[in-house]
Amino acid sequence: MKAFEAVQHYFHKAADQLDLPQEIRRLLIQPERELTVQIPLRRDDGSLETLVGYRVQHNSARGPMKGGLRYHHHVDLDEVRGLASLMTWKTAVVNIPYGGAKGGVTVSPRDLSQAEKERVTRKLVDAIHQVIGPDTDIPAPDMGTGHEEMAWIMNQFAKYYGFNPGVVTGKPVEHYGIPGREEATGRGVGLLTIKLLGHLGRKAPGTRVALQGFGNVGSHAAKFLAESGCKIVAMSDHTGAWHDPDGIDVKAALRHTLDNHGHLEGFEGGKQIPGEELLELEADVLIPAAIGGVINEDNAERIKAPVIVEAANAPVTPDADERLHHRGVTVLPDILANAGGVTVSYFEWAQNRQFYRWTLDRVRGELDRTLTHAFDDIWDRAKERDLSLRTTTFMVGIERVARAVHLAGVA
Numbered sequence: 012m013k014a015f016e017a018v019q020h021y022f023h024k025a026a027d028q029l030d031l032p033q034e035i036r037r038l039l040i041q042p043e044r045e046l047t048v049q050i051p052l053r054r055d056d057g058s059l060e061t062l063v064g065y066r067v068q069h070n071s072a073r074g075p076m077k078g079g080l081r082y083h084h085h086v087d088l089d090e091v092r093g094l095a096s097l098m099t100w101k102t103a104v105v106n107i108p109y110g111g112a113k114g115g116v117t118v119s120p121r122d123l124s125q126a127e128k129e130r131v132t133r134k135l136v137d138a139i140h141q142v143i144g145p146d147t148d149i150p151a152p153d154m155g156t157g158h159e160e161m162a163w164i165m166n167q168f169a170k171y172y173g174f175n176p177g178v179v180t181g182k183p184v185e186h187y188g189i190p191g192r193e194e195a196t197g198r199g200v201g202l203l204t205i206k207l208l209g210h211l212g213r214k215a216p217g218t219r220v221a222l223q224g225f226g227n228v229g230s231h232a233a234k235f236l237a238e239s240g241c242k243i244v245a246m247s248d249h250t251g252a253w254h255d256p257d258g259i260d261v262k263a264a265l266r267h268t269l270d271n272h273g274h275l276e277g278f279e280g281g282k283q284i285p286g287e288e289l290l291e292l293e294a295d296v297l298i299p300a301a302i303g304g305v306i307n308e309d310n311a312e313r314i315k316a317p318v319i320v321e322a323a324n325a326p327v328t329p330d331a332d333e334r335l336h337h338r339g340v341t342v343l344p345d346i347l348a349n350a351g352g353v354t355v356s357y358f359e360w361a362q363n364r365q366f367y368r369w370t371l372d373r374v375r376g377e378l379d380r381t382l383t384h385a386f387d388d389i390w391d392r393a394k395e396r397d398l399s400l401r402t403t404t405f406m407v408g409i410e411r412v413a414r415a416v417h418l419a420g421v422a
């Protein structure tokens with residue numbers, strides 16, 4: 012199933028529970044705008060390559076559209092469309108005043124030098140600057156992009172429209188960013204995992220966690236969970252997977268990646284295992300924090316963890332979701348689990364517009380409050396109606412967007 016179809020599947024399941032009329036469903040599913048652009052890249056060796064970039068603006072009923080920018084060789088229009096619609100529901104679930112969008116470039120950032128990455132990013136802004144802006148659509152980091160790309164976006168956008176730090180979030184703290192943005196998605200994943208465990212009658216200390224992906228989201232989630240007493244029994248990135256039933260030393264792994272261009276390759280803090288095995292290990296919580304579709308109909312029956320927290324976007328396919336649900340596995344869906352990033356992006360955008368600096372304590376406090384409020388509400392509703400957390404979370408998001416569409420008089 013393609014990415015956008017998968018999101019629609021979850022959308023319809025929730026819309027059925029809400030008795031949402033077909034005409035409103037059609038309006039809410041269809042993206043408002045899709046843009047495909049050419050990105051000419053002059054390589055360091057003088058050769059010229061032509062890349063393809065995308066920006067999909069899914070829905071603006073609740074505010075300016077918001078969504079990350081992904082650099083990955085698998086990026087295509089369908090994936091960006093699926094991720095853009097997830098952003099519409101995600102921003103509504105945590106009730107921040109945004110719609111949903113997403114962008115990407117089909118390129119492997121590992122194949123680009125720093126200077127090439129900068130040229131790609133600036134060319135992308137040249138191609139999409141008319142449709143982004145602090146009141147229309149605000150990009151942010153996603154897989155393969157980080158604070159440097161966001162600084163280049165702000166700088167390139169300024170060449171067209173002048174000083175506008177609110178055009179992009181996830182910027183370096185020294186350059187109009189906000190403290191706590193970089194850790195926010197992983198911190199939110201950690202915080203909600205502990206909350207979920209609490210509702211399931213478990214305590215963090217001793218809880219065994221298997222974690223796929225050790226980039227921005229995975230590494231910060233690991234840090235938060237280890238500091239909360241969980242045992243990270245396995246971790247992986249694109250270079251390999253490591254297992255230690257007694258718990259991996261997360262601090263040592265973080266130090267290793269810091270010295271090793273962000274990669275775990277060469278890490279000696281556990282036994283190396285094949286990457287696919289990590290997902291099927293004996294663990295209390297499985298956290299996919301890398302790419303989409305990794306838990307699917309091929310391996311769903313072999314997943315042993317009773318709890319899955321979707322730190323990545325769309326890591327569980329609808330087929331797998333059905334099977335896991337029947338087996339009693341609790342899945343915390345992406346549009347809640349990884350909403351910490353967009354929540355702190357909202358604080359950064361508000362800070363940029365107020366020309367006022369927020370402290371890390373304030374950011375963390377407001378993030379924790381926002382996520383806790385959203386989680387508690389969804390947990391109670393799910394229990395009340397005996398529905399999965401995913402269907403309930405989508406219901407909350409869809410209800411808010413549908414209401415905004417109705418109040419705006421769009422339909």
Ligand code: NAD
Binds near residue numbers: 224322
């Ligand atoms: P990142 O580029 O910082 O890190 C990605 C990590 O995944 C790296 O460690 C990489 O080596 C690893 N990886 C890639 N392919 C893998 C594979 N086949 N097996 C194991 N590991 C693999 O990206 P990120 O920002 O941490 O994003 C990770 C996921 O979280 C994505 O799905 C993204 O959409 C989602 N997400 C990110 C944010 C954010 O704020 N960065 C917010 C919400 C959701």
